[in-house]
Amino acid sequence: MRPVLATRHGSVRGTVGPAGIACFRNIPYAAAPTGPLRFAPPRPPAPWDEIRDADAYGPTAPKAPYPAPMDRLIPEADIPGDDFLNLNVWTPDPAGRLPVMVWIHGGAFSNGSGSVPGYDGTTFARDGVVMVTLNYRLGAQGFLHLGPDDSVPANPGLLDQIAALEWVRDNIESFGGDPRRVTVFGQSAGAMSIGALLAMPAAKGLIHRAVLQSGAAHHTLSPASAALVATRLAAILEVPATRPDLAAAPLEQLLAAQQQLRAEISARPDPELWGEASVNMMPFEPVVDQDTLPRTPIDAIADGTAAGIDVLVGWTRDEFRLFTVPTGLHGLVTDELVERAAAAYGLPPGQGVPVYRAAFPDATPGDLYTKIATDWFYRLPALRLAEAQTRHGAHAFVYEFDWASPAFDGMLGACHAVEIPFVFDNLAEPGFAPLLGDTRPQDIADSMHAAWVSFATTGDPGWPAYRESDRAVRRFGSSPDITHNPDHELRVLWDGLR
Structure with a gap:
């Protein structure tokens, strides 16, 4: 019999795999970030009344392919759809009180997903852990910022991750997890995300241990550098560098413009053109915006935020x-x-x-x-x-x-x-x-x-x-x-x- 578990937004029906591991895929933790919500902080998902099937991975965040030859070396998953702010849970015992591990994927903040087959959580659940993977907004949708005068909060991609961790806090007991023993782990941009989360006021209390693989707390952009990137992105799209105009850009054009932008930075890594992105080699990264991420993460952590x-x-x-x-x-x-x-x-x-x-x-x-x-x-x-x-x-x-x-x-x-x-x-x-x-x-x-x-x-x-x-x-x-x-x-x- 397929297991059914309750969340605060509705019940989900999972599957049972090897060794009796229950898996629940494509659980929404936030509303679809489309239209006026493209660059907005995440909103709660709409509740559902009927039991929701959670037997297959859901949509993944929109992204352009990895450039060659990375497209042949780094595994990727690409599932179209708007409701990509979803997560997946593996549990060996929904009645347990087990430690929780939450995986934040890498991909230079512009690629990757929590639905890559290699991130299957069965082995962790086999060894007594409730395992969670998630998707978050990537590229411009996750990290666009127009500069010091931008009135919209920066870092919606990081805010998505916080929303997913809040979902874990509020719902993981139903899956046999202990919300007071949450270890967040990630690699590359996922680890750099965790470095930023350790410095973010909104993430306080959501992380109890952290594993950072090949990334820590040094990779960010200043608002001025983010503005250089945003201005060039708008120029490639041939639209004014304003939130409404960039939000209205067709998705495929936005992704193509991001690819071109990344190629331009690699071809001419000039600090006058790109600021910190010329050395970090990533046009979209966490932005130190004085609001969502008030300080450079390593400086904040050195002062005790974590x-x-x-x-x-x-x-x-x-x-x-x-x-x-x-x-x-x-x-x-x-x-x-x-x-x-x-x-x-x-x-x-x-x-x-x-x-x-x-x-x-x-x-x-x-x-x-x-x-x-x-x-x-x-x-x-x-x-x-x-x-x-x-x-x-x-x-x-x-x-x-x-x-x-x-x-x-x-x-x-x-x-x-x-x-x-x-x-x-x-x-x-x-x-x-x-x-x-x-x-x-x-x-x-x-x-x-x-x-x-x-x-x-x-x-x-x-x-x-x-x-x-x-x-x-x-x-x-x-x-x-x-x-x-x-x-x-x-x-x-x-x-x-x-």
Whole structure:
């Protein structure tokens, strides 16, 4: 018999899968953000009287395809429809009182969905967790802001995530979850979203633990930079840069304009044209608007906005190879480009690159470029978040994923996103095959997945907490498993800069 459970807006009928795991898909947590609601904060969904079938994934947020070759490497789901502010729940026991894990997907704030098959929550439910995935507004619909004088609240994509967490708080008991034990976890833009949520007043009390994979609390736009992006988007659409005109733009034209905008930033990453987006390489990101997100997240967190929230945070050793190896850029990098990139990231000219050369004496220019970019984008933000939390009474646990994928003749290394199927214990999922290649070590998936479940359940993933006195880092994929104060000279190099 298919299970029926009650929510505050109506009852839903799910399905039962392997090992008796009940799954409820396509549950609305907010109204369809269409027409005048395209850029507005989320509104509650309309209640329903009849039992709602929750047996299939619902619509996903509108988005353009990933640019090549990412479209062949990163799994994606695209289901048309307006009611895409929906979520999915897996539970082993609706009568239980179990820890809850909420997954926020990545995709550079312009792609992805909670309905990607690789994000199936069965393995987490199998191990005693109520698992939730969700969709949120992407691109301009989620993060457009017209600048300091914009009267409309920024960050509807983040406000969607908060609405979903409020749904969890109000409804998860019906699915066997404990609303006082909610761990939010995400990767890339999903992790950067969590970094922002930890600094947002509206998210206070909704998150009890947090896992941030390959993203932390450093990636935002100022209102001035957001205005540069919005003005250029309007110019591509050939409409005035006003809310009504942008809201009236046909969806397909809006998505095409976003694609063009992203390509223009990549081709000419000039700070005068794009502000912070020229370095972050993402035109749509959380905006520090003095309202929804009053301060840069890492600064707010350093001052205690997330005091007491334990975090598990980390990166993959070769993050940036995902963006250089498949595109062919890796072999084209010159020493001059390494110096220019280091300067753009804030390293002193003539000082930063020699430290990296000394640390990696056999590295090619492409290797050095990816090492520096990986540190700037991912490793340093993770360490700064861990440091901030430990200073405010929380436990921080730090990891590095360093299993090297055999794909692309081994050149991908431990690249961005390759750890996701290990966290989900879902190595056989076909969508991950282009990243994983033919060798998929189940023992790493066993240990990594178990660590995430243990952290959500007990607050302890199974290795020592990060302290500035010894800086313990758990490595998944190599020996020894625990290392202390790795790459000390590179971390110190960035002090005061990142």
